[in-house]
Amino acid sequence: xxxxxxxxxxxxxxxxxxxxxxxxxxxxxxxxxxxxxxxxxxxxxxxxxxxxxxxxxxxxxxxxxxxxxxxxxxxxxxxxxxxxxxxxxxxxxxxxxxxxxxxxxxxxxxxxxxxxxxxxxxxxxxxxxxxxxxxxxxxxxxxxxxxxxxxxxxxxxxxxxxxxxxxxxxxxxxxxxxxxxxxxxxxxxxxxxxxxxxxxxxxxxxxxxxxxxxxxxxxxxxxxxxxxxxxxxxxxxxxx
Amino acid sequence: xxxxxxxxxxxxxxxxxxxxxxxxxxxxxxxxxxxxxxxxxxxxxxxxxxxxxxxxxxxxxxxxxxxxxxxxxxxxxxxxxxxxxxxxxxxxxxxxxxxxxxxxxxxxxxxxxxxxxxxxxxxxxxxxxxxxxxxxxxxxxxxxxxxxxxxxxxxxxxxxxxxxxxxxxxxxxxxxxxxxxxxxxxxxxxxxxxxxxxxxxxxxxxxxxxxxxxxxxxxxxxxxxxxxxxxxxxxxxxxx
Numbered sequence: 001x002x003x004x005x006x007x008x009x010x011x012x013x014x015x016x017x018x019x020x021x022x023x024x025x026x027x028x029x030x031x032x033x034x035x036x037x038x039x040x041x042x043x044x045x046x047x048x049x050x051x052x053x054x055x056x057x058x059x060x061x062x063x064x065x066x067x068x069x070x071x072x073x074x075x076x077x078x079x080x081x082x083x084x085x086x087x088x089x090x091x092x093x094x095x096x097x098x099x100x101x102x103x104x105x106x107x108x109x110x111x112x113x114x115x116x117x118x119x120x121x122x123x124x125x126x127x128x129x130x131x132x133x134x135x136x137x138x139x140x141x142x143x144x145x146x147x148x149x150x151x152x153x154x155x156x157x158x159x160x161x162x163x164x165x166x167x168x169x170x171x172x173x174x175x176x177x178x179x180x181x182x183x184x185x186x187x188x189x190x191x192x193x194x195x196x197x198x199x200x201x202x203x204x205x206x207x208x209x210x211x212x213x214x215x216x217x218x219x220x221x222x223x224x225x226x227x228x229x230x231x232x233x234x235x236x237x238x239x240x
Numbered sequence: 241x242x243x244x245x246x247x248x249x250x251x252x253x254x255x256x257x258x259x260x261x262x263x264x265x266x267x268x269x270x271x272x273x274x275x276x277x278x279x280x281x282x283x284x285x286x287x288x289x290x291x292x293x294x295x296x297x298x299x300x301x302x303x304x305x306x307x308x309x310x311x312x313x314x315x316x317x318x319x320x321x322x323x324x325x326x327x328x329x330x331x332x333x334x335x336x337x338x339x340x341x342x343x344x345x346x347x348x349x350x351x352x353x354x355x356x357x358x359x360x361x362x363x364x365x366x367x368x369x370x371x372x373x374x375x376x377x378x379x380x381x382x383x384x385x386x387x388x389x390x391x392x393x394x395x396x397x398x399x400x401x402x403x404x405x406x407x408x409x410x411x412x413x414x415x416x417x418x419x420x421x422x423x424x425x426x427x428x429x430x431x432x433x434x435x436x437x438x439x440x441x442x443x444x445x446x447x448x449x450x451x452x453x454x455x456x457x458x459x460x461x462x463x464x465x466x467x468x469x470x471x472x473x474x475x476x477x478x479x480x
Binding site: 220 | 349356359360390453458466471
């Protein structure tokens with residue numbers, strides 16, 4: 001059974017305001033919940049349907065019906081289990097390894113894909129502008145497929161951060177040097193910009209090396225690559 | 241004004257069955273509709289709200305209210321104009337250039353992103369298994385941002401096609417040769433597989449060169465890259 005208050009709390013966590021107020025976020029589905037249960041994230045409370053109870057008995061789940069789950073779930077196909085986890089304390093900024101910086105990435109699907117890419121390519125830290133979509137947004141959490149449990153993420157004021165860092169700063173722009181022809185440091189910052197507007201003017205001023213993925217098809221009028229696919233290509237280049 | 245029959249026709253086109261029956265598909269929004277109007281695609285009928293009428297008067301649009309548009313629109317934020325275009329006749333298979341082959345890619349967003357990537361990287365043709373999501377699916381059309389107007393796409397029986405082709409066949413798998421260490425032909429076929437299962441067994445047998453994007457982060461348990469981001473990385477590699 002789900003109480004009225006629990007229902008209210010869980011659905012409120014779809015909004016950033018209430019996630020911040022309660023310092024909680026929602027994780028759903030067998031696979032992704034398992035990744036969080038075995039991570040450093042702290043579980044607050046877990047709900048599951050009867051057929052899944054024995055699999056996670058040690059976490060003292062609260063039994064709910066499939067109907068109750070479907071009412072609190074954000075998934076098109078609710079999947080047996082929903083956990084509330086605590087938002088961790090912000091980690092410190094580090095000045096080593098390959099750091100990815102996001103300047104106002106808005107789309108939750110894009111951020112989720114990018115977090116998964118950071119995990120794959122061993123990015124040491126993801127630094128997001130405060131205008132970037134919240135990484136504890138439910139869509140982001142589900143899209144990361146558990147990579148969120150492994151990647152240090154910091155939201156900060158980018159200008160201050162980029163002015164202070166000792167790492168060389170690369171930024172993806174439309175008219176930079178071709179990525180293949182650019183020498184790339186192993187310890188570096190790569191800045192990716194907003195879906196429609198790219199890197200903002202104030203941040204672009206702090207970029208030392210503008211880089212570009214050349215368009216092979218000169219006849220095409222496609223304006224740019226999607227930010228997640230561009231990030232995939234550039235991280236792969238930095239890792240070689 | 242929108243007639244009852246028009247309303248019924250347009251909403252029916254969300255289903256592949258009715259798209260095939262009527263040989264029509266839906267395009268929405270100012271930017272994407274414009275790409276189709278100036279392409280080789282044939283317009284069947286265009287609907288718009290009053291404030292957009294003068295911009296496309298030459299196409300003899302039918303005026304509809306914003307309320308009517310919101311009822312037939314698939315967008316979260318309907319945007320002034322909706323066009324019905326004719327599905328073109330299938331193009332012939334070609335045996336040159338860089339050909340991308342999709343084996344059962346299911347997600348419309350992934351296919352849309354991949355079509356945009358093909359356009360960017362000048363892929364000569366996209367060949368899809370009949371089990372791959374329909375490229376005239378509304379979500380695919382919108383995600384391609386107009387790239388669909390420039391890319392030849394063929395749905396065919398992959399085994400027959402791959403047995404016949406003279407091009408070298410590369411396929412993305414988990415345990416292939418590292419992509420950076422693989423010599424890549426300019427005229428070639430690259431096969432990408434399903435989101436969960438990768439390339440199917442029957443098709444893998446026809447792949448001459450299995451290639452892999454190595455995972456840099458050995459501590460990570462992330463299983464694979466998303467098919468669209470992996471396609472981005474591999475097309476970029478083939479183009480260099």
